[in-house]
Amino acid sequence: MSSLVTKAVGGIGCAVLGLPLLAALTIAALLGSALPGASMSAAAPSKHALADIPPHMLALYQRAAPECPGLSWTIPAAIGKAETDHGRHPTMRSSAGAIGPMQFLPSTFKAYAHPVPPGGKNPPTPWDPVDAIYAAVRLLCANGAKNGRNLRRAIWHYNHADWYVNKVLKIADGYGAAEPAPTGAASAAVAFALGQLGTPYVWGGDGPSEGGFDCSGLTQAAYRAAGITIPRVAQAQYDAGPRLPNGTQLAPGDLLFFGAGPHSITHVALYTGGGRSIDAPRPGAVVRQGPAGTSAPSFQGTTRPAARGGRT
Structure with missing residues (x-):
């Protein structure tokens, strides 16, 4: 049995090249939905966030954020706090005519109201928290929040003032729980993985000597x-x-798993902190870093190999 076949026995492990075309396409679709389209919503709420944000609003912020890849739920939550204290304001109508829990001008809301989100009103309305929060996420995404390209610019487009941007970022920082400090072993694993950025994906690959890595070869x-x-x-x-x-707070070095179910794991990535991970995604691609993807339907769970010891 060749070394390549040996590596593939016992699991798919992102080895898709040798599969029949239909199976390969199915797995590729799973991987496509698992990683690049997810947000940093994996950040756990801090104690302050849990005390300050009504539970139904917190759930909405977390649910809506993945609509914009790379956007943390803490940003729309901070805007909701800054605008109406999460809908607690008695009138939710500004002197400029902005309305609802996320303070939209009707014309601006109309531009970002569709498609109607799950649980939203039909027709959508800026007075509805579901409609308003999803529209806010879409507005942020359209103006620079996608994959963190220019978050400050995105928030500035919500309210054209630098003081407002600073206020929102300060609130958001307080809403996300601090990540645990990485252990020596986790730090070493993350440093190694980051050193492989740009290395080609190779099915069954264990490193540059074999031309590159597949997902589990990298981890x-x-x-x-x-x-x-x-x-x-x-x-x-x-x-x-x-x-x-x-619900455990992620720590750098954790492994993130994706697939159709816990017995059908097809992909693994290594969490690097700040809502991001590194992985070898698929044939034709290279080792990359991007959003962690833990809000994707295909996300199945997390392991912490660094808990076993290793470097100190």
């Missing part, structure tokens, strides 16, 4: 560099754990 090599041995394919890495309970 295995990263942890090998940190002095921790993990299995070769994505499913086996997921099964090996240690798995984290749902």
Whole structure:
């Protein structure tokens, strides 16, 4: 049995080139929905956020943010706080004619109101929190928030004042829980992975000596560099754990898993902090860093190999 075949036994592990075309396309679709389209909404709410934001509004901010890849839920939440204290303002109508919990001018809201979000009104209205929050996310995305291109510019377009931008960013910073500091092993794994940016994707690849990495080859090599041995394919890495309970605050070095279910893991990425991860995505691509993707439907869970020890 060749080394390439050996690596593929026991799990898919993002090895799609040798699959029948239909299966390959199915997995490619899963991977496409898993990673690049998700936001930094994985950031856990801080204690302050949980105390300050009504639960139904917090859920809406977190649900709407993935509509804009790379946008943290904390930004629309901070705007909701700055505008109407999350809808607590008694009238929610400004002297300029802005209305509703996110303070939209009717003409501006109309430009970002469609498609009607799940649970929204039909026709949509800026008075409805669901419609308003989704429209706010779309407005931010259209003006620079997508993938963090120019977040300050995006917020400035919401209210044309630098003081407003600073206020929103300060509120948002207080809403996100601080990430745990990475251990020595996690730091080593992240540093190794970041050093591979731009390396080609190669099915079954374990590194530049084989032309590049596939997804689980990259994560295995990263942890090998940190002095921790993990299995070769994505499913086996997921099964090996240690798995984290749902809702656990992510830490740099955590592994993020995607697929059709917990027994059908097809992709793995390494969390690098700040709502971002690094992965070897698919044939024809290179090792990249981008949004973590934990709000995607295909996200299945997280493991923390660094908890086993390794470098200190």
